[in-house]
Amino acid sequence: MSWTNWAGTLSAAPDRVLTPRDAGEVEQLLESAVQQGRRLRPVGSGHSFTDIAVPRQDQVCLDRLSGVVTADVHTGLVRVLGGTPLHVLGPTLWALGLALPNLGDIDRQTIAGALATGTHGTGGRLHGIAAAVTGLTIVTPARGSVRCSATQEPDLFQAARVGLGALGIVTEVELQCVPAYRLHAVERPERIDAVLERIDTEVEANRHVDLYWFPHTDRAMVKRNNLVPDDHAARPLPRWRARLDDDLLSNRVFELTCRAAAARPRLTPRINAVAARALSAREYADRSYRVFCTQRDVRFVESEYAVPRAALVPALTELRGWVERSGEHIAFPVEVRFIAADDVWLSTAYQRETAYIAVHQFHRMRREPYFEAFEAIVAAHDGRPHWGKVHTLDADRLGRLYPRFGDFRSVRDQVDPTRVLANDYLDRVLGP
Template sequence: MSTTWTNWAGTVTALPEVLRPRTPEALAGVVRDAAERGRRVRPVGSGHSFTAVARPADLQLSLEHLSGIVSADRETGRVRVLAGTPLRVLNRALDLLGLAMPNLGDIDAQTISGALSTGTHGTGATLPGLTGAIAGLRLVTPDGESRWIDASEPQLFGAARVGLGALGVITEIELACVPAYRLRAVERPDSLDAVLPRIQEHFDAHRHFELYWFPGTRRVQTKANDLVGDDVDEPLAPWRRRLDDEILSNTVFGAANRLLVRAPRAVLPFNAIAARALTERVYTGRSHEVFCTPRTVRFVESEYAVPREAVTDVLTDLAAWVARRREPISFPVEVRVAAPDDIWLSTGYERANAYIAVHQYHRGDHRAYFAAFEDIVAAHAGRPHWGKMHRLGADELAALYPRMADFRAVRDRLDPDRVLSNDYLERVLGP
């Protein structure tokens, strides 16, 4: 029976037949069977990609029953986890074991395999994306084979860690976790003019540093997270967390956005008021609780990685465009940083990046804004996040990823009949 599927942002829909295997062996059977019958099958995580990367062309493979920790070694930090495990489940389970992911992004709704397959990242000048924690993974290929892939096979390991679901279906992942840690978060309003000239220093001064800039204003909110010992305990008062994260960031913000769609001219004054309403807050907490916050107001997003030295030019050009056009953009621009890695299709492949993300309310018009943003980052060899909206095709991406031809060769070998393919993969990787 077919069911309507929509991604989180509402930008992609499909009417797939959904298969929900209960064991890795059953999953291998489903993939082999689909291949033998000439059908296409697409694994899906939590549907949090804004692009059509997860859209099923035919069958949809849900890993919702393949969730949880398989084994854990507290001494080495090596943890094996089933591929459909949501990050929020993983983070709590790791915490109970006295372990944690070295870094995380803004939310914990994604599945571990969905997050890794598109190269999801957090912020931190010395830390690569979440994929930096992969020590090995089990991949079921369309021939029904189940292969364990790790650093002992550099070609497959280079390709499969950010595989876009194009090489096979991941059933299990081994993560190199770190001892559980606590963070002290310092969130502070500031001005773009004060922060931009020193942004590289800010990146380097903290384990994690990020910046939110409110378009149409010169105001920013910075967020620096650093390690803190167990002896320092400054929790955020529950009422303050609820006020800031749930009421102001979600309920009131959502209501304001619904009104602003009908009164776009009010957006710039709204941003000025919203940015001025931000105050400083300092608190400590477990790493995953500090990193991840709820997001209930739907938006669309585009995010590019640029060499980190280019961040000032990109933000200056974007601010000039917004000031000139006075576009009604009610969401802040998010700026992060990450260390290079060796994963072929990772945005961080052999490059230290700054990440710049533009957002727009899902019912607003993002087209002119995102197009201008993409023009600006194109001048800096910007690499788009695979899960976030972008217009690039296979030829342009091949010029940005030195190992793209090698990735395609692995794809030809593992999925010659394109059992796993969909329109998005054809666009970004080629037929």
């Protein structure tokens, strides 16, 4: 029984992989873990780059708790089981005439796994997925199954919306959905300096803005997604074009260019320059969940930090300077996204208008100097790390970045006083 994360950078050999059939079985297995002093760790799709999901003893997988439980198409409130993958949720909601207000750029995660690390997309007036949660059912080691919302067990609710898998096993999530919508996507290469000069206007004027800067070049791919009216005839990409872009250029050819860069790192700047120009402009409209999510087959490792919106340009400028000076070769684009401030205790956008900077490196290439330099740059701007992406911060530092960190730890002490759910990652970021 061996487990690895998506990037292939972490592995584990759990004593047992427990696959409960329903919430009742989740309660039983937590009860017996408490009685026997065993350590359990819930796992989703294994898409985190940090060791957040790595078990000490047993792993709990909610594959069998998947699907929509109830849906009120008038209010948009939908209850889904914790193990539901986002790629199942999108089409199911669409069939009900509903959608999530925002999503990240892949849909392989489970809903509970995505929530646990604060998964987000982009949109200066929108939030991460956790902000759409209006209720949770969570099975905790000390208190059994608890239903929580803004008015019922409010502290547990505020903590568990981005709960790091530290408070219990989420068996059900209630989501405030919106009427299904289509997006009009416009993607084109531009000069990064020109985009950054007018970035505030861009974020204001577009529902979603996403930038990919190609290191060693002055080029960025800019993606803007906006609503199209209901009656707008959807113009999805022709099949051949979608396959060429997503399957061939974004995955197969990209894999080859990354391998070439890994074999001859000095070629990286030239490869990036060609790649930045090879990606041509495109425009299409489609269902929102299809526009948000792409297929990612090329394995990489990622670190992402949230900085105050006003710190984006200085932080990115410092990073670009470092890339030029360092002599390191960076094969993957740097991604920039935006999210509005929210009130979720451990959300990276807690009470802060946020810009995200994400650095990636091909899994076969050296990343340590790059990621260290990046962390030093964003640290000076009070950067908060994505909980599921590579970072080195500990409880001491995180406590200074999150005003409600102490409250989160108090809730943890109440619901998991004997640390049934603990692992090395939680020891580091929350303390033992």
